[in-house]
Amino acid sequence: NAGVTQTPKFQVLKTGQSMTLQCAQDMNHEYMSWYRQDPGMGLRLIHYSVGAGITDQGEVPNGYNVSRSTTEDFPLRLLSAAPSQTSVYFCASVAVGLNTEAFFGQGTRLTVV
Amino acid sequence: DAKTTQPPSMDCAEGRAANLPCNHSTISGNEYVYWYRQIHSQGPQYIIHGLKNNETNEMASLIITEDRKSSTLILPHATLRDTAVYYCIVRVVGGSSYKLIFGSGTRLLVRP
Numbered sequence: 001n002a003g004v005t006q007t008p009k010f011q012v013l014k015t016g017q018s019m020t021l022q023c024a025q026d027m028n029h030e031y032m033s034w035y036r037q038d039p040g041m042g043l044r045l046i047h048y049s050v051g052a053g054i055t056d057q058g059e060v061p062n063g064y065n066v067s068r069s070t071t072e073d074f075p076l077r078l079l080s081a082a083p084s085q086t087s088v089y090f091c092a093s094v095a096v097g098l099n100t101e102a103f104f105g106q107g108t109r110l111t112v113v
Numbered sequence: 114d115a116k117t118t119q120p121p122s123m124d125c126a127e128g129r130a131a132n133l134p135c136n137h138s139t140i141s142g143n144e145y146v147y148w149y150r151q152i153h154s155q156g157p158q159y160i161i162h163g164l165k166n167n168e169t170n171e172m173a174s175l176i177i178t179e180d181r182k183s184s185t186l187i188l189p190h191a192t193l194r195d196t197a198v199y200y201c202i203v204r205v206v207g208g209s210s211y212k213l214i215f216g217s218g219t220r221l222l223v224r225p
Contacts, residue, residue, distance in 0.1 A: 004156075031211040042200065042215035043157070050211070058212070090156050094211045101147075102213055104156030 002026055006091050006105035013081040013112045021076040021108050023091030029103075031094040032074040033058070034066065036087040037107075043090060049074055050096070081112045117201045117216050124222040131188040133219050135201030138182045144205055146177060147213070148186045150197040157200065157215075160186065191223045 007022045025032065033048035035058075045058030049068040063085060065077040074093075078085060091105040118136040125131040137146065147162040161168055161175045163184075168175045174187040188195055200218040204211075 033212070035215075037154075042217050043213075045212060045214065048212060059214075088154060092156075092213070096211065100211070101159035101162070102149075102157075102211070104158070106156050107154065109154075 004091055004093050004103050004105040006089075006108050008108060009106070010109050011111070013078075013110065015081060015083060015112060017081050018077070018079050019081065021078075021089055021091075021110070023074045023076065023105060024072050025074075025091075025093040025103070026072065027093060027095065027103065028071060029093035030071065030096040032068070033092050033094075033102075034064070034074070034076045035090045035092065036060065036085075037090065038087050046076065046089075078110075081110075083112045086110060086112045116214075117203060119199075119201055119216060119219045121217065122220040122222070124224055125191050126224050127193055128190055131191040131195065131221060131223070133186040133188075133199050133201075133221065134183065135186070136183045137201070137203045140181050140203050141205070144203045146175065146181075146184050147202045147204065148173070148175065149200045149202065149213075149215075150195075151200070151218070152194075152197040160199075191221075193223050193225065195221065196223045197221060 004025045030051045034046040035043035037043045044060050047066040049055045089108045092102045094102045148160040149157040151157045163175045177184045198218040198220050
C-alpha cells in the first residue's frame with residue numbers, strides 16, 4: 001500500500017513548455033485534488049475530482065487542466081508553463097464518507113525559468 | 114467553508130505541552146474542525162479532527178469550546194520532531210464537498 005504517489009519529485013521547465021504532473025493512489029479513494037504551495041504560504045486548491053469522469057475547479061485553476069479517467073490516477077497538466085507557476089505541487093486523496101482524513105503525496109517541486 | 118485564524122508562530126520547550134489555538138467564529142453546525150501539520154516541505158499529515166466533543170488520539174488532543182467558535186490542539190509532550198507548520202481547517206464532512214481550504218497556519222518551533 002503506497003498511499004499517494006507523485007512523480008516527478010523535481011522538474012525544471014522553460015517558459016512555454018508543457019508537462020504533466022502525475023498522481024496515483026492505491027486506496028480506492030473517490031475524491032482527489034491538486035494543491036500548489038508557494039514559499040511561506042499555505043496550500044491553495046487548484047482542481048479536484050469527486051470520482052472518475054468528474055472534475056471541478058478550485059481556488060486557482062487558471063493555467064492548469066485535469067482529467068480523471070480512472071479512480072487511481074489524477075494527472076495535472078500545464079499547457080504552457082509560466083514563471084508564476086513555479087511552486088510545490090501536492091496531490092491528495094480522500095475516501096468519501098464521514099470522518100475521513102486526506103492523504104497527501106510528497107510533492108513535486110516545479111521551477112519554470 | 115468557514116475561515117480560521119491562527120497565530121503565525123509559537124514556540125515551546127521540548128518535553129512541555131504545546132497548545133496551538135485556532136479561531137473559527139463563523140463555523141456552521143455541520144462543519145468539523147481538522148488539524149494537519151507540515152514538516153519541512155513534506156506533504157501535510159493528518160493529526161486529528163472533531164465536531165463538538167473533545168478528542169484524543171496517539172498524536173494529540175483537540176479541545177473545542179462549547180460554542181465551537183475556537184479550538185486548541187494540544188501536543189502533550191512536544192519533541193523536536195514536532196517542529197512544523199500546523200493548519201487548522203474547518204469543513205463540511207459528507208455530501209460531495211471534501212475540499213480542504215488551508216490558511217497560513219502556525220509555525221511551531223520546539224526548542225531543545
